[in-house]
Each structure stands twice: as structure tokens, then as C-alpha cells.
Amino acid sequence: MADELYLENIDEFVTDHNRVVTYKWLSYTLGVHVNQAKQMLYDYVERKRKENSGAQLHVTYLVAGNLLQNGHFCHKVAVVREDKLEAMKSKLSTIASVHVYSIQKALLKDSSPLYNTDYDIVKTNLQHCSKFSAIRCAAAVPRTPPDTPRVPEPAQSPQRQRDPNATVNGHGFQAAKPPPQQHKGIMGMFAAKAAARAQDTPKEAKAEAKEASGVSAANSKPPTKNTIMNNFFGKAAMNKLKANSVPEQPKEEKEVVNPSVAVAEPESSPNTVAEKPGKKTESDRIQQKDKKSKTKRADRSDDEERDPENVKKKRKRIKQLLSDSSDEEADVPPSPTPEEERVPSPPPEPALKTELEPASTEVSAGGKKRKRKRVLKSRMFIDEEEGCMVTEKVYESESCTDSEDEFPKPKAPTPQKQPMLPTKRQPKEERKNPKKGAAPASRANKQVSIMGFCQKK
């Protein structure tokens, strides 16, 4: 019977799950008005006590009223244990309200479990925290959101199936795609140097899909080394990230030191937003997230899941983003080029791209063919360890997934970079499910890059 259903629910929460059931928690969980939740708790306590079923219940009450203190009346609101209820009531000159605050199996020593329960449930329901309250405020309407770059949003909305996940909130959707979003967020943070890269990174992050863990590991490495990255990520993100390959670390370190992270973020955020066309709050959240600590980002991304079919979509989107509104699968030659010509690209990106590629190739099951063009580009970056600027000539492969193959500029000693490149490339390529083109191409490139090394100094 519907009426009794709540009794069973409360019974389950209290006895089976051994929870501290506060009225607020019950109100959010069952979706009822707070006053109804209080009454439900009271009803449950009464019935349980009548049954004398032997299960011990501890109840806390809320008492409010006027108290004569220091010669004047003050309004007192107190949460008391059941055994102190009468004592408190007798102290008050007039009682304004009494109701059940919480029920739990164990006797509480102090009120921190009550606070924690309420804190958790409110945190997960922040967007509608006054929904079940007894007071409605007509004036509490959200402001019109600030101008957010939502250009990619409408064009790509139909294709995004990750929409539910992309919502920035993290609270709303616990749909599981943490790794890709995480990457997206982290990559977004990295990306600063080139706007394209910023866009690329999230795309690549998305493209990763399942393999996220590998990439995230890559991402995680730099934070451990870099203070700035620490500041970005915060502890939560760092915990989630796992260290991975060494080469990826150095790259990532480098890219952190860029002021344009903020630039990257808004750019990645539109990407995120793009996934969810209609959801304003989400974009607001995204904006907010950009401003908030990166921990939230990581959290949010952790909460989200990728489904396989998104990989393909991601690819599409990446391309679209690159070309800024073209749906074709063909290469986007012009866009990556100028993008790549922009300032030193963050080192992790190449690493990530490397990782991404195998993932995407695997997942896409050879669906799309990537046409890749190798372009010799000069790449400059600051090597933190050595404290110098390094210029490399590297062949970058431009493809729909947007370049990659600048194989890790590892934090290994600079001079060794070029010579190491060939060796590094090979292990990397072996790691990637080799794209046939990739391996020979890279090998072919090695020689060229060595030549580049000789020339540059």
C-alpha cells in the first residue's frame, strides 16, 4: 500500500542500511515535502515502538522556542537526543516547534553524522535545494547567464550522444563517463597554448573512450611534478589520475606553465557544452566549472561515462570543431595547420594524441580511414628541467583526429631528444595498435627529424 511504502523504506534505510535518516535526507530521497518527511519519521518511530520488535531506535528531535537568557528572550533552536528532549522543553518558556530530526540505529555521540548526512544529500541536490522546503521565494530566479561561447553547440547537438554525460554538473548525472570527461577537463586545462590544441585535446579525450585510463595516467603524471598543475587539479583530480609513461610526464609538465589555460578552458568548455545543446544550466555549470577549481572538473568528468558509439561521434565532432562546423570526415587540413603553428604545444598533447590514436583506431574498428599528411613543422617549447627553450623539427601527422605523432618530447635531456625520438617513437608505435601508415611513416620521418636536429643548431 502506498501509505505504508514509506514505512518500509524507512525501515530499510534504518535497519538494513544502518543509515542515519534525517528528515532532510528522507525528504530528498523520497521526494516529499520536508514536513511530510518529519511526520513519516514520527509515524515510523511510533509504530516501531508499539511493535516492540526489539530493534533499538535512537531518535533525535528538533526543539525550538523562546528561552529566557541574560534577562532577555532569545529564540533557541536545538537538536537534542531523545533523552534530553523533555529537559530542553522544560527550559523553554514557549515552544515553537518540536519534530523528529533523525532516526538511527546507533546512539550518536555527537551531531557530526547528522551534519554529514545532510551535507551529502544537499550536495547532490544543489540545483534544487529548496524544492521540498516549506517556503517558496518568488524572487529567487537565476540570473540570465553570462555570454557563453555556445557557437559549436547548436551545430553539433544532434550528434552528441554524450549529451547527458557532458553536463557539467557532476551532481546531476552520475552517468559514468569519468575518464573521458576527465581527460577533457584535464586536457582542456593543459591546452592553453593553442586554441586548436585546446579543442583537440578535448576531442582527443573524447576519442579515447575506454582507453581513458592510459591517457589519464599520462595526464596525472605531470601534476605530480608541477606545482601549477597541482593548483589546477587539486587533490581529487590527482588522486584519480595515475602516473603512466615517463615520456608523457615531461610533456605535460611543460604545458602546464601557460597562462592561456583559461583560454583553453573556455574553448574546451564550449566543446563540452556543445554536447548538450539545450541545457543552459549545464553550460552555466561549465562556465562555473571553468572558474571553479579543477577538482570539480575532474569530479565531473569522473562521473561521466563514454559509450563506445561516442568515439565515432567524437571523431566527427573533433573534425567539426577543427573545421568549425563541417561535418565531413575528410581531413581538415587548414585548421590544424594554423593551430599547430601557434605557440609551443604542450608536450602532453602529443603523448595523449598518441594514446588516443590507438584507442580510436581500435574502437572505430577501422571505420574511418584517416588520411594523414606529414608536415614538417618546427616546434618550440620550454624545457622546464633544463631551463631552456627547445626547438624541434618534427613531422606532424595531420589527420581527422588532429595530429598526434609528435611523439613525446620527453623530459629526457634535451640533446637526446632528437636521437631519442626514433627510439621512443618506436616503442610508442608499438604500443599503439599500429596504424600501418603510422609506423612506416614515422620511421621514415625519423631520418628526417634527425636531419632537422642537425640543422637546427
Added chain:
Amino acid sequence: MVFWGWGRSFSGGCCALGGSQSLNSPVYFPDPSLEPHAMFSEQAAATAQGLLAPPSAEPPTFPRVAVSGYSDCSQPFQLGERSFARQYSHIYAVRLAGMRPGLERRARSRWGNDVVLRRLSELHEGEKCCVVGTLFKSMQLQPSILQEISEEHNLVPQPPLPKYIQPSDELMLEDELQRIKLEGAIDVQRLVTGTIVAVYGCEQDDGGFLVEDHCFADLPPPLPWSGPSSDRYVLLASGLGLGSVSGEALLSTQLLVDVVTGQLGAEGEQSCAAHITRVILAGNLLSQNTQSRDTINKAKYLTKKTQAASVEAVKMLDEILLQLCTSVPVDVMPGEFDPTNYTLPQQPLHRCMLPLASAYATLRLVTNPYQASLDGVRFLGTSGQNISDIFKYSSMDDYLEILEWTLLAGHISPTAPDTLGCYPFYKSDPFILTECPHVYFCGNAPHFQSKLLQGKEGQRVLLVTVPDFSATQTACLVNLRDLSCQPITFSSFGADSEDGDMELEH
């Protein structure tokens, strides 16, 4: 039954009508003795136990009482472009120039219309006259950075003291050109630097000025009253102290939010809470613990991965404000430990720090000091730095007394910029009180106190010292209809005994 009508003062047991008062004052306001004082949620007692019952039909939802009139009057405290290229002497000059006319008027009314008003440069020895000037108190214990870094003294930096006054302190009067030492009927210990005062006496042959009497600017002219006719409450709270190490106050903070948003309490109380039209948070939203500056003291490699404590605290603040903003308009004033500028007037917190809450139009980030007109009632208040600074340099011990004294002295913070950081104003001093507010409050006081002050010209001011919530778990409810104030305390149970503190207070 103790009668405790609205006129009662709770500080030091003095009489209900404090300060300068006159029984012949014209009554601008409804006579309070004719109307019963309505306590918050007094009428809730009827349905107090209503929720100790099985679930009933659809429970009522109460609409929040709408704000009928709000206007922010803190424009003088909002600094646009700031330039620190000027000296602080300008602020004293404009302060004196701004307050001189009022003080001369007061002097005439007090000592007769024919009292001789002189500048210090025009003094004649032995002539009884009145001089208007700025007080300067030279204190030996006053922390001086120049002395601390001076090598010839080899001084150890002085630890902060609760009070810096000493019997050997001296009082000087300065005007635009000269200064003179004051002696006589003037309480050196009580007064602080920066106060504009009119002294009546004569110059001595030793060069000092013998004071026979002195007066301050007194209460500023009254504002017309257009308050609401029904009960409307404003909740004043300060010192939430988020980010502190101890979590005791956290549940109390949550209870406060729940009462205001109408989640806590029986129906009667919730309907009363719906009459709370505004919440003003008067500073120190963050705890002092968040101010640790490890980055300065510790080596960089130790602090590399640490995050400032204020980051977590601001996130918590954002969530709390979000809960409040979805239900009630909130004005947030920054305080001593909040992430904004140090000098007075403190600028509003930036909304980028509060992304969740600032999405709502009900959140207003305001300056410290803050002045606004709510439903026809003028509020003016600070987060307490001005009062606590005067506390340090004066013999006055009671926050309510100091609050009243600043009102009578006609200046919110006389010790700025001497001992309290202040922006170098040069055009006008925005801390001069030009109109008498209806509610004058200061935040972060040690305890709750309130007093209704009546003025000679019909001013009626409710003085409230808002206690530090993290220490006292007490906030204040001001009833706009009759300018009464009631504290609201929250408590929970802890490992230690919680019911013993009640009796100790008497």
C-alpha cells in the same frame, strides 16, 4: 514574567532609553508601548507539535514575504579606480572640513550662541573659546613599524596586545595648521585618534589647552520613517567562520540555513520564517584559520602542492549561499578574513568565487561598510573592524558602547587611517555620518547586544552588535516594524555536556 518591551537595552543594565534623549522629542514612530511586541514565531506555539503525527495531506508551502523596497545606498563605499599616490593627510583635511560646520553648530547650541570660535592659530592665552579640531592620541604602546625596523633601537617586534592604552597617553588637538596638547575635563583614555571634537576652554601659559567641556557631532539628522506595518524580519549574522579546523559550528550553520529556508521547524515556525525578508551576512564568512600564510613562512618545496585553505572554505560558502539564495535575498559583506582588499571600505567579494550562488539574483555582494534601505528602514553597518580597532585603543570595553559612541561622534571609523587601514580619500570622507540610520550594526562582536537609541531630534536607532556565529552560534533577527531585535541561537549535542551552559549564563 519579565517585561521586556522593545525599548529595553541589554547592555550593562542601563535604562531603556539611552544616549542623549529628551522626553519632549516629537514622536515619529508608532508608540511601541501600545502595540504588543511580537516575538519571532510566538504565534507558532499553537502548532508546535503538529509534526509529531502521521503524515497528513499536502503540507502547506508559505511564500516568502516579498521585499517591497530595496535600495542600495553604499555608493560612497564603492571605489572605482583606486590610486594610492596620495598621502593620508588629505583624508583628515576633508574630514575636518566636512564635520566642522556641524560641530560649530553643536558648540553654539551647547555653550551659547556667542561662544567664540577660534582656530588654533588665533588662540589668545587665557581667552575662553571653542576650538574644533581632530584628536590625536599619542600612545607609547602603539605599534609603529618604523620603530620596529629601526636598527638603533634593536626592538623585538611587539606582540599584539588586546589594548594599547596606557595612563601616560596624551591627547592633542589638531586643526588645519597647528596642534595643541589637551588637558582637563577630557577623558584621554576613552577617546581615540581621528575623532573630530569641539573643545571649550582656554589656552594655558605652558602652551597646553585646558579643557572645560567638549562635545562631539552627536546624532546626525533623522531620516523619515516609512517602515512596514506588518512583521518583517531581517536576519543579521556574522562570523560564519567557514574553513576553520573545528566542525562544531557547522551543524549550527546548517540549522541556521534550514530555519531561514523553511526546512526546519513546525508549520508555525516555518510560516514565521517566511517573514524573513532578507539575510545580511556581516563579514568573516571565512575563518581566521584560512589566513595562514604558509607560502611566506615555509620553504617553497614544502608548500608547492598545498592549496590555500580559503579555497575549500569558499567552496563551502558557495554551497551555503546557494541554499540561502534559492529562498531568500542575501547580502554578503566581506570581513577581516575574507578574500577581498584589506583597507576600508572593503570591496564586495567577487562573484567568480561564488559561481553557484551568484547565478541567483537574490545574492548581493556588497561592501563593508554597507548601507541600504530595506522596506523603508535604513540599515548601516560594518563587519566590526572599526569597532574592534577602537576597542584596542580606547578604554571602552563594551562593543555596544563603542558602537553608540561612534554614532554620537558622527563618524563610522575615526581610527582609520591611523591604526585601521583605509583608502586615501581626498575628496570627501565617506565614513562621516550624514543621516541617522534606523538600524546601525557591527558584526563579529563577542556577544549579542542591542539597544534602541532615541535622539533629541526624533532619531530612533536600533544599535545591534551581531555576535560571531562560529563562537556563539547566535544570529539576530531584526523586526522592521518596530525596530526590535531578538537573538536566535542554535545548538546541537556534542560529546561534552550541552545543557550546562544554560544556567551558567545567568
